[in-house]
Amino acid sequence: MVHTATASPWIDGRPGLAAQARIWQTTLPAVRRRAHTDAVALATPRVWTDTIGSLASTSWRIAGAAAPDAPLVLLSAAATASGLPVAPPDAGRGALRRAERLVQAGGPAYIKLGQFIASGQGLLPDEWVEAFAWCRDEAPPLRPGVAARVVADEFGPSSELVEMDPEPLAAGSIGQAHRGVLRDGTPVVVKVRRPRLRRRLRADIETLALASALAERLHPAARSANLSGFVELFAHLTLEELDFRLEAQNLVDCALAFEQAGLDYVRVPRPIPGLVTERVLVMEHMDGVSYAHAPAVYGAELDGERLVELAIRGVLESTLVHGLFHGDLHAGNVLVDDGGNFALVDFGICGRLDVAQRAGLVAFLAAFAAGDAAGQIAAMARFGAIPDGADLPALTAALQEEADRLEQRVDGAVTFDRLGQTLGRVLRVLAAGGFRMPKELVLFFKNLLYLSGFTAGLAPDADLFRHVETILGELWEKHPEVLEAATA
Incomplete structure (x- = not known):
């Protein structure tokens, strides 16, 4: 771990950041460990009441898209894009269209899988990568006013954040980003998590775990590539992203590592002390x-x-x-x-x-x-x-x-x-x-x-x-x- 005790111009550039960073380094490792434990549990196939509900909802979306094999196609493509080569049962254009329809109908967990595919340049055909490029930052935005209400709930009226653009800079599967301004005039980016996201993602991950277990029973390629292992990886990465405090610590630790390595050509935004919670992250604009x-x-x-x-x-x-x-x-x-x-x-x-x-x-x-x-x-x-x-x-x-x-x-x-x-x-x-x-x-x-x-x-x-x-x-x-x- 890179420690904040080391003299750091980057840390010193934002009042209160050194003290806040020490708190994060002390308290957040346990949060990371808990996310990993939860990911393993969610990726273990089992049937609970919320899983049945999610599976029913997912089945409705699949039926509406006329694509009963879409979950396997989507999981297989996302796993291949992550370095686990498992060809979809039908890798042609029809499979691509079915996977696209499921992502468009399925919500945040499925958009997240689309992001994996969008990063698969060189491991998937170009048409697959291009078809899901929108998943990176063009997910459906929150309804007008929702992001502002989340920020107000987290920080109250006395916040150092005095301006926030109602139009999002970008919208993704986990949340969306807005421009803002602090009381001291610092331009910032305000990242807001989608409301009620944690429960929905947990249920969808459990549904994907069931789909992967079924696929491994029916398709040798899915079994040999450990498709269920990919669901666990997906769960681990997704659960960490849900807590913006962990991203704030990532910002600090990586910036200090770059600084100590002498990589002065790389800039990293500072998180703003007092304006970071599990659901909202305010950081400098780059x-x-x-x-x-x-x-x-x-x-x-x-x-x-x-x-x-x-x-x-x-x-x-x-x-x-x-x-x-x-x-x-x-x-x-x-x-x-x-x-x-x-x-x-x-x-x-x-x-x-x-x-x-x-x-x-x-x-x-x-x-x-x-x-x-x-x-x-x-x-x-x-x-x-x-x-x-x-x-x-x-x-x-x-x-x-x-x-x-x-x-x-x-x-x-x-x-x-x-x-x-x-x-x-x-x-x-x-x-x-x-x-x-x-x-x-x-x-x-x-x-x-x-x-x-x-x-x-x-x-x-x-x-x-x-x-x-x-x-x-x-x-x-x-x-x-x-x-x-x-x-x-």
Whole structure:
């Protein structure tokens, strides 16, 4: 954990934040543990009264969409986008349309699954990714006045928040964001959770757990890819996102990690002390435009190669050295300002690695760079990702074939359009051998895919893999203790 006792200009820039951050670091770990325990319970198939009601409601929505197989199609596509390759029973255009209709009719849990699919560039066909792009920040907004009432209920009339734009900046599955202004003139973003969301999501997750259990009984591919394990992952990530205090702590911890690593080209919004609750998060507003729009906005002034190098360096150093990383680096969450620096927003999903996990990830990346399949499998075993009884010689041989393809550049440079295919093949080999994806590995592999998309937009001719190799070598020179831990 990065501690607030360290002198921090970022912390000191907002009065009261240091004291508030210490409270969060003391009290919120128990909240995270409870969310994980609840996720496991919700993902365990069982029938309760609220589950029956949710299942009946879901069945009505499915019937209305004329898509009885839609839950399996949707779960399968979302799992594939998360690195668990399980093909839908019908992967054609008809399946896509049925999944779309279910998401549109199903509510927040289903929109959340659509967000997983929207982040599956390279692991799913482009038409699937594009069809669900709206789920990121174009979910149906709250009715006018609802967000303001939630804020008033949380903070009362004496709040430091003196202005709040009634029109939302964006609306997502968990909540929506509005511009605001503090009494001291600071421009802020006000993030408001949807009312009555927790109960509905819990019931829908239980329904998805039943659907995944049924799918695993009927479809060998769903069983081999551990579709029920994906539901547990989905539940874990979703329950953490429901409590905005956890996002505030993510903001603090990641900002301090960036600061201590010297990543002064990355800006993170400060949460406002006294204006953070489970249902509302007020934080500083960040200037900049999505990296997807940066070339059009900044033109020739934009140095794409530099930004790609900085992005890769920032992700790898914060992850491998400090064990903290932003877990959802899609284009809408990565802003570029007119000075060529980054601002990261939306820290609802954050990866946290302990020392042993960091060592395992370093060992995996080293083996990946060296084309060493046996080393990759040994590193994954540190995460508990290789089950007892797995046929390790067969798994190693199959994975080595993929490593050799990569080393020989059979498909050309590892640019954006190649990385997703490469990772997809590797993950299919591992899944066939019983491989299980822990939450942090899912998020890290997704970040690699996001980095490939970043590269495609800003420096499309760059060989992403070579950049990773170079920066890993520099990090090991700068932090030899990381390499020593990985080889211990």
